[in-house]
Amino acid sequence: MYVHGRKCWFCGHYGLLKLSDKRVWCGSCRKKYSLQKLKRDLNALYYFYLEVSARKCAKELKIGYNAVSRRYKIFRKAIIEYSEQEFKKLHGKLEADEAYFGGKRKGSRGRGAFNKQPVFGILERNGKVYTAVVEDVSAKTLFEHIKKKTRKGSVFYTDDFRSYKDLKQYGKHNKVLHSKTFGKGHNHINGIEGFWSYAKERFHKYHGIGKKNYLPYIKEMEFRFNNREQDVYPLLIKIIRRFAPKMN
Numbered sequence: 001m002y003v004h005g006r007k008c009w010f011c012g013h014y015g016l017l018k019l020s021d022k023r024v025w026c027g028s029c030r031k032k033y034s035l036q037k038l039k040r041d042l043n044a045l046y047y048f049y050l051e052v053s054a055r056k057c058a059k060e061l062k063i064g065y066n067a068v069s070r071r072y073k074i075f076r077k078a079i080i081e082y083s084e085q086e087f088k089k090l091h092g093k094l095e096a097d098e099a100y101f102g103g104k105r106k107g108s109r110g111r112g113a114f115n116k117q118p119v120f121g122i123l124e125r126n127g128k129v130y131t132a133v134v135e136d137v138s139a140k141t142l143f144e145h146i147k148k149k150t151r152k153g154s155v156f157y158t159d160d161f162r163s164y165k166d167l168k169q170y171g172k173h174n175k176v177l178h179s180k181t182f183g184k185g186h187n188h189i190n191g192i193e194g195f196w197s198y199a200k201e202r203f204h205k206y207h208g209i210g211k212k213n214y215l216p217y218i219k220e221m222e223f224r225f226n227n228r229e230q231d232v233y234p235l236l237i238k239i240i241r242r243f244a245p246k247m248n
Contacts, residue, residue, distance in 0.1 A: 002038060003035055003039040008026040008028065008029060009031075010241075011028050013029065019032065022036065040061070041247045042237070043061055044063075044072070045236055045237070045240060047068075048236070049233045049236055051224075074244045075236070076216035076217070076219065077216065077243075078239050079216075079219060079223045079239060080215070080219045081243045082242070083222065083223055083226075087149070089150055090123075090124040090127065090128065090130060090150045090151070091150065091151035092155065094123065094156050094157065095122070095123045095156075095158070095189040096123075096156060096157070096192065097120075097158065097159065097189050097192040097193060098120050098121070098142075099118075099121065099196040099199075099200075100117065100119070101119060101214060102115065102117050102209065102211060117133065117214045118134050118135075119133055119214065120132050120137070120142055120145055122149060123192040125191055129192070129195050129226060130145075131218050131221070132145050137161075139162075139164075139165065142163050143167075143170075146170060150170070150171075152171060153170075153171050154172075155171055156171055156174065157176055157188065157189050158173070160176070176188055195221075198221065199218060202224075
């Protein structure tokens with residue numbers, strides 16, 4: 001509908017006027033734009049939706065890699081803006097944990113591993129997940145996110161990492177001792193650990209992500225996970241129209 005010029009990409013108005021330079025003009029919002037470019041943008045968005053890498057997308061669509069990479073960055077930035085605007089504080093039974101991405105040298109359970117990027121996550125059981133790329137995993141850093149993103153009085157499940165020691169001031173705190181209680185009853189963090197596996201599995205296709213780029217990638221995984229029960233392509237179109245209508 002959009003790429004055939006029947007409906008305006010910017011305002012949704014019907015009845016566009018085709019111009020001599022092959023662009024269209026909307027009498028409602030008075031925008032002029034190229035349908036050919038819009039078609040390329042939406043084709044790239046469809047490949048992004050399918051989780052096809054930018055390099056493979058460029059090859060399939062026969063357009064430059066840099067052009068696709070630039071579009072993918074715009075898509076991820078729009079997802080971040082959408083997620084921040086739509087976010088509601090997590091509550092109820094919450095699992096909190098950190099994960100470490102990247103790097104080649106392994107450390108003890110990941111903490112302190114060489115050249116790793118720490119990421120903090122909170123998962124609401126039977127609900128959504130929130131993630132944040134963090135500089136460190138100190139109590140001060142983690143509690144800043146817990147205070148902002150969760151409702152006080154929730155029930156928290158974590159492992160016995162020292163940074164969670166004072167979590168009881170925000171709600172009930174259950175420590176998961178992996179050697180004794182892991183996976184038994186309700187006292188587990190299987191949900192958030194499942195999300196880390198979900199994200200890392202998808203990261204393999206990118207063959208390495210720079211530390212400064214982890215935020216948009218991890219927030220994309222958060223978005224996909226939180227909307228895993230629906231077809232996200234129509235939602236992506238709405239997000240791009242709302243937060244990146246020009247895509248240039």
